[in-house]
Amino acid sequence: MSIIPSTPVVQGAKKTSLRLDGDGVLLSTPHEEARIPLAAIERIRAEGRSVTVELTAPPGATRYAHRIAGASAAAAAMFADTVNAALPGAAGRDTTADGTMLVETRTLPLSRRTRKLRRITGLSAGALGLIVVACVLVAVAGQAVAMAALIPGGLVLTGTLAVGANALANWYREWRLIRHGITAFAAEVPERPGMYLYTDPAGMIRHVFTWAGGIAVKVSYDPADPGDVVLPRAALFRRGELALGLLFTLFALVGFAAVITLTVLAFVDPESISGTA
Numbered sequence: 001m002s003i004i005p006s007t008p009v010v011q012g013a014k015k016t017s018l019r020l021d022g023d024g025v026l027l028s029t030p031h032e033e034a035r036i037p038l039a040a041i042e043r044i045r046a047e048g049r050s051v052t053v054e055l056t057a058p059p060g061a062t063r064y065a066h067r068i069a070g071a072s073a074a075a076a077a078m079f080a081d082t083v084n085a086a087l088p089g090a091a092g093r094d095t096t097a098d099g100t101m102l103v104e105t106r107t108l109p110l111s112r113r114t115r116k117l118r119r120i121t122g123l124s125a126g127a128l129g130l131i132v133v134a135c136v137l138v139a140v141a142g143q144a145v146a147m148a149a150l151i152p153g154g155l156v157l158t159g160t161l162a163v164g165a166n167a168l169a170n171w172y173r174e175w176r177l178i179r180h181g182i183t184a185f186a187a188e189v190p191e192r193p194g195m196y197l198y199t200d201p202a203g204m205i206r207h208v209f210t211w212a213g214g215i216a217v218k219v220s221y222d223p224a225d226p227g228d229v230v231l232p233r234a235a236l237f238r239r240g241e242l243a244l245g246l247l248f249t250l251f252a253l254v255g256f257a258a259v260i261t262l263t264v265l266a267f268v269d270p271e272s273i274s275g276t277a
Helices: 073-089 112-140 142-180 235-268 272-273
Strands: 019-020 024-028 032-037 039-049 050-055 067-070 104-107 182-188 193-199 207-211 218-222 227-232
Touching: 019 073, 032 050, 039 067, 050 073, 112 142, 112 235, 142 227, 142 235, 193 218, 207 218, 207 227, 235 272
Parallel strands: none
Antiparallel strands: 019 024, 024 032, 032 104, 039 050, 050 067, 182 193, 182 218, 193 207, 218 227
16 A cells, blocks of 8 residues: 555644554654554544544453644544545454554654754753853852853853854754765655655655745755755855854854953952952
């Protein structure tokens, strides 16, 4: 059985989704993916904005189910009707069998975006930690008045550093994929404006979303990870993002150097701080 184009992908809350995948349905969460064969499904039940996948079970046994909430009610109803209509013809389906034995689950690796956000969050936490240490030290040195500048200034510097680091990470990824990746054209799906398809070296069809317009767009992807794809921008925009990242990062680093200098002065030359307060 092939994927039915008219069957919607059910998007639920907390980045969960449910879609038809060949002779099964694929339930995805941010950290795990479960493939449930049609042969293991008793029925799909749509109730308002929730969709429940009920598994087959022996008589008298507990009937397990997978559920996602926060979906579109219309998409949920259409998905349930489509899949339920296909269940009777599913190969090997036995409504008295334990459907849980056919479900395949796997843990998903962290996405590129999640890894980047974690690195930036860690960098920001370190910067805030530096500000906290500086505040404690100036208070110990008897120059608590300096905290009036350290706290708001530190928050601004931390935000500036995060913005700069994010811009540099985005620029580097695009530069790397354009320079060392594979550049190809992705064709738009006529029935789904904004969705473009491209084929990776293994022959797998992958998709990317953009509102750039046109029947095809240029994409660059990592040959080792074809799902890591960008739509190359004009050189002017890439250089602008690089300049912005460098400017913000340099400004933040200079600011943190000033914080360290102010903390040292609180001990070696406290008059210079109190005299300017």
